Amino acid sequence: xxxxxxxxxxxxxxxxxxxxxxxxxxxxxxxxxxxxxxxxxxxxxxxxxxxxxxxxxxxxxxxxxxxxxxxxxxxxxxxxxxxxxxxxxxxxxxxxxxxxxxxxxxxxxxxxxxxxxxxxxxxxxxxxxxxxxxxxxxxxxxxxxxxxxxxxxxxxxxxxxxxxxxxxxxxxxxxxxxxxxxxxxxxxxxxxxxxxxxxxxxxxxxxxxxxxxxxxxxxxxxxxxxxxxxxxxxxxxxxxxxxxxxxxxxxxxxxxxxxxxxxxxxxxxxxxxxxxxxxxxxxxxxxxxxxxxxxxxxxxxxxxxxxxxxxxxxxxxxxxxxxxxxxxxxxxxxxxxxxxxxxxxxxxxxxxxxxxxxxxxxxxxxxxxxxxxxxxxxxxxxxxxxxxxxxxxxxxxxxxxxxxxxxxxxxxxxxxxxxxx
Amino acid sequence: xxxxxxxxxxxxxxxxxxxxxxxxxxxxxxxxxxxxxxxxxxxxxxxxxxxxxxxxxxxxxxxxxxxxxxxxxxxxxxxxxxxxxxxxxxxxxxxxxxxxxxxxxxxxxxxxxxxxxxxxxxxxxxxxxxxxxxxxxxxxxxxxxxxxxxxxxxxxxxxxxxxxxxxxxxxxxxxxxxxxxxxxxxxxxxxxxxxxxxxxxxxxxxxxxxxxxxxxxxxxxxxxxxxxxxxxxxxxxxxxxxxxxxxxxxxxxxxxxxxxxxxxxxxxxxxxxxxxxxxxxxxxxxxxxxxxxxxxxxxxxxxxxxxxxxxxxxxxxxxxxxxxxxxxxxxxxxxxxxxxxxxxxxxxxxxxxxxxxxxxxxxxxxxxxxxxxxxxxxxxxxxxx
Numbered sequence: 001x002x003x004x005x006x007x008x009x010x011x012x013x014x015x016x017x018x019x020x021x022x023x024x025x026x027x028x029x030x031x032x033x034x035x036x037x038x039x040x041x042x043x044x045x046x047x048x049x050x051x052x053x054x055x056x057x058x059x060x061x062x063x064x065x066x067x068x069x070x071x072x073x074x075x076x077x078x079x080x081x082x083x084x085x086x087x088x089x090x091x092x093x094x095x096x097x098x099x100x101x102x103x104x105x106x107x108x109x110x111x112x113x114x115x116x117x118x119x120x121x122x123x124x125x126x127x128x129x130x131x132x133x134x135x136x137x138x139x140x141x142x143x144x145x146x147x148x149x150x151x152x153x154x155x156x157x158x159x160x161x162x163x164x165x166x167x168x169x170x171x172x173x174x175x176x177x178x179x180x181x182x183x184x185x186x187x188x189x190x191x192x193x194x195x196x197x198x199x200x201x202x203x204x205x206x207x208x209x210x211x212x213x214x215x216x217x218x219x220x221x222x223x224x225x226x227x228x229x230x231x232x233x234x235x236x237x238x239x240x241x242x243x244x245x246x247x248x249x250x251x252x253x254x255x256x257x258x259x260x261x262x263x264x265x266x267x268x269x270x271x272x273x274x275x276x277x278x279x280x281x282x283x284x285x286x287x288x289x290x291x292x293x294x295x296x297x298x299x300x301x302x303x304x305x306x307x308x309x310x311x312x313x314x315x316x317x318x319x320x321x322x323x324x325x326x327x328x329x330x331x332x333x334x335x336x337x338x339x340x341x342x343x344x345x346x347x348x349x350x351x352x353x354x355x356x357x358x359x360x361x362x363x364x365x366x367x368x369x370x371x372x373x374x375x376x377x378x379x380x381x382x383x384x385x386x387x388x389x390x391x392x393x394x395x396x397x398x399x400x401x402x403x404x405x406x407x408x409x410x411x412x413x414x415x416x417x418x419x420x421x
Numbered sequence: 422x423x424x425x426x427x428x429x430x431x432x433x434x435x436x437x438x439x440x441x442x443x444x445x446x447x448x449x450x451x452x453x454x455x456x457x458x459x460x461x462x463x464x465x466x467x468x469x470x471x472x473x474x475x476x477x478x479x480x481x482x483x484x485x486x487x488x489x490x491x492x493x494x495x496x497x498x499x500x501x502x503x504x505x506x507x508x509x510x511x512x513x514x515x516x517x518x519x520x521x522x523x524x525x526x527x528x529x530x531x532x533x534x535x536x537x538x539x540x541x542x543x544x545x546x547x548x549x550x551x552x553x554x555x556x557x558x559x560x561x562x563x564x565x566x567x568x569x570x571x572x573x574x575x576x577x578x579x580x581x582x583x584x585x586x587x588x589x590x591x592x593x594x595x596x597x598x599x600x601x602x603x604x605x606x607x608x609x610x611x612x613x614x615x616x617x618x619x620x621x622x623x624x625x626x627x628x629x630x631x632x633x634x635x636x637x638x639x640x641x642x643x644x645x646x647x648x649x650x651x652x653x654x655x656x657x658x659x660x661x662x663x664x665x666x667x668x669x670x671x672x673x674x675x676x677x678x679x680x681x682x683x684x685x686x687x688x689x690x691x692x693x694x695x696x697x698x699x700x701x702x703x704x705x706x707x708x709x710x711x712x713x714x715x716x717x718x719x720x721x722x723x724x725x726x727x728x729x730x731x732x733x734x735x736x737x738x739x740x741x742x743x744x745x746x747x748x749x750x751x752x753x754x755x756x757x758x759x760x761x762x763x764x765x766x767x768x769x770x771x772x773x774x775x776x777x778x779x780x781x782x783x784x785x786x787x788x789x790x791x792x793x794x795x796x797x798x799x800x801x802x803x804x805x806x
């Protein structure tokens with residue numbers, strides 16, 4: 001996957017409404033550079049929303065049609081509940097789950113990518129709280145891999161690292177270390193691995209913090225307290241040339257950008273943001289789910305707001321950006337595509353059902369899977385247009401993964417591999 | 422380090438040292454499995470006692486040693502779960518699980534059966550052994566369940582209750598549904614079950630078949646309370662503020678002027694919006710007198726979408742300053758020391774100023790149980806002096 005490079009001077013227009021006047025106006029510090037680069041991916045689809053966490057696979061081509069009996073390479077039953085996405089690492093597909101009357105048995109499973117056969121299956125006892133809302137799950141955060149290790153985070157605040165053979169390498173029982181961490185809606189943030197550091201975002205009303213952990217040993221590299229407010233957003237990796245790797249944290253009250261190496265605060269923004277969907281980045285601009293999308297661009301010093309569009313509204317699902325476009329699925333199930341230059345709407349198409357899974361871009365097609373199991377393929381090389389609707393049985397809240405031309409869809413009971421074309 | 426109490430110090434020290442020395446190769450991978458049952462048990466005990474954040478590479482290597490154990494040493498090593506820390510339990514589980522996977526049907530079913538049947542062994546270890554047995558010898562595992570209705574392992578008890586109810590379904594399907602024999606099975610299930618979902622299922626069945634069963638009574642909710650007027654909690658200031666009522670009535674069962682409120686809710690909920698008024702940014706106290714059959718430790722189990730604090734006989738036992746982040750039966754659990762006979766429980770329930778419709782609830786529920794969830798408290802209604 002190509003690295004994202006800054007090629008365009010960032011816009012300096014002021015945001016047109018309250019978000020810019022109230023939110024952007026209270027930027028606490030500024031970015032010192034104008035160039036964003038995303039970290040290089042370490043595996044095929046190694047974390048939530050794939051390599052770089054951006055939800056885009058521009059070089060992939062996938063099958064257009066499938067059903068439960070046609071176009072499926074394999075289907076594997078799963079041992080428990082989950083809202084986490086599958087990840088693809090080498091010849092493995094890795095998923096997490098929880099089971100038991102109290103959902104306190106945590107599962108990490110590795111299936112052979114080619115056959116769906118179980119390679120290994122590890123279980124652990126949760127050491128923190130396991131209550132959660134019925135629509136979520138204890139295994140809501142998607143695991144992450146650096147190609148050698150798999151790091152899984154559960155709502156119980158258990159952070160577990162295993163190697164590709166399923167050996168437990170280290171564990172962090174963060175609710176034991178921070179007894180007031182977690183929340184009973186269920187924690188949903190996915191970990192990131194950036195430059196050998198595992199980044200974890202624990203946003204809750206109790207002990208809220210961000211953590212950078214050595215991926216090899218599990219030891220703290222840094223820990224920083226965060227505002228005591230719940231969020232389910234995942235960290236976003238951003239690389240700045242003179243700061244190195246940075247990570248963006250989002251909660252309903254704003255953003256923080258920290259250096260991966262030491263956790264040092266680089267920049268922060270106080271303003272309304274969404275609590276569930278995460279931001280995305282493209283060409284030196286951050287696209288933040290707020291009341292709509294707020295585009296934050298850095299043209300060196302000072303940072304300048306670019307634009308805001310209330311029409312680009314995200315529900316639960318995170319936005320995706322590619323080429324010159326950005327897309328969101330709103331709470332009404334409408335996929336809206338806009339211009340990354342100014343947020344102007346280019347088109348929209350009404351899907352159906354509710355969307356907990358985030359859409360991904362494959363080639364020039366958006367893949368959007370609703371909770372009811374229908375996956376829409378929407379061509380976006382022109383006016384957005386539904387080109388296929390493919391239905392599978394079950395409840396789907398996990399964001400799809402794609403690798404080697406195959407789509408991986410995870411329901412409440414099974415993992416489906418859609419065969420490559 | 423935790424040492425196996427039945428093992429000579431020298432054996433234990435030598436075993437652990439040998440394992441770590443042998444196990445950590447250039448890649449941190451296991452190289453040599455334990456050479457005796459004593460070594461195996463020593464390593465298991467060491468792993469189970471793991472604490473702290475350092476030395477994880479060594480622990481991972483020790484888990485490799487466990488994973489390489491001979492089949493005959495697996496079951497004895499399960500006893501190490503008895504002194505396990507939260508982290509240690511997972512380290513040991515990870516090694517034993519890999520060993521069980523490797524051994525497959527070579528894992529001795531007879532020893533597993535005996536271990537599962539021994540209620541003196543650690544509940545979690547028995548539950549893990551049962552899962553292995555069920556995968557290898559399902560009929561043998563199934564045969565154990567009939568004696569597990571009163572099991573100290575909640576997992577095994579749940580399986581036993583499930584099995585019992587299946588037998589009722591088999592006997593009483595169709596025209597036979599609701600027979601005396603079937604009802605008796607459900608009554609036994611009601612007495613044995615501890616998980617709320619199972620209890621609700623059983624109570625619902627009995628009610629539907631002519632035996633009204635009040636789930637609030639089954640779960641043992643404290644339902645009779647005296648409730649104070651509202652106090653200020655604007656911007657959450659009241660949670661940490663000790664109002665005079667909190668100081669004066671933490672151990673007083675019937676404060677003058679407090680309103681008697683009896684829950685009729687199936688989950689014992691005390692709705693403060695109904696009892697006082699629908700307000701935001703306020704808090705209220707509720708006090709109840711409860712009767713305990715014996716003195717000693719018991720669990721106070723609370724559910725509330727609001728910030729709550731609880732006192733037992735004047736001693737604060739629980740604080741959770743969390744607003745509108747879900748609610749559930751037994752959401753918060755704390756251990757408290759009770760007297761035999763009369764006790765006083767005081768709840769402080771705080772509402773914040775969120776304006777969303779889903780943030781309007783101002784309520785709590787409370788029950789007092791043994792560690793397995795059996796209700797212990799009975800109540801003289803707080804409306805009576």
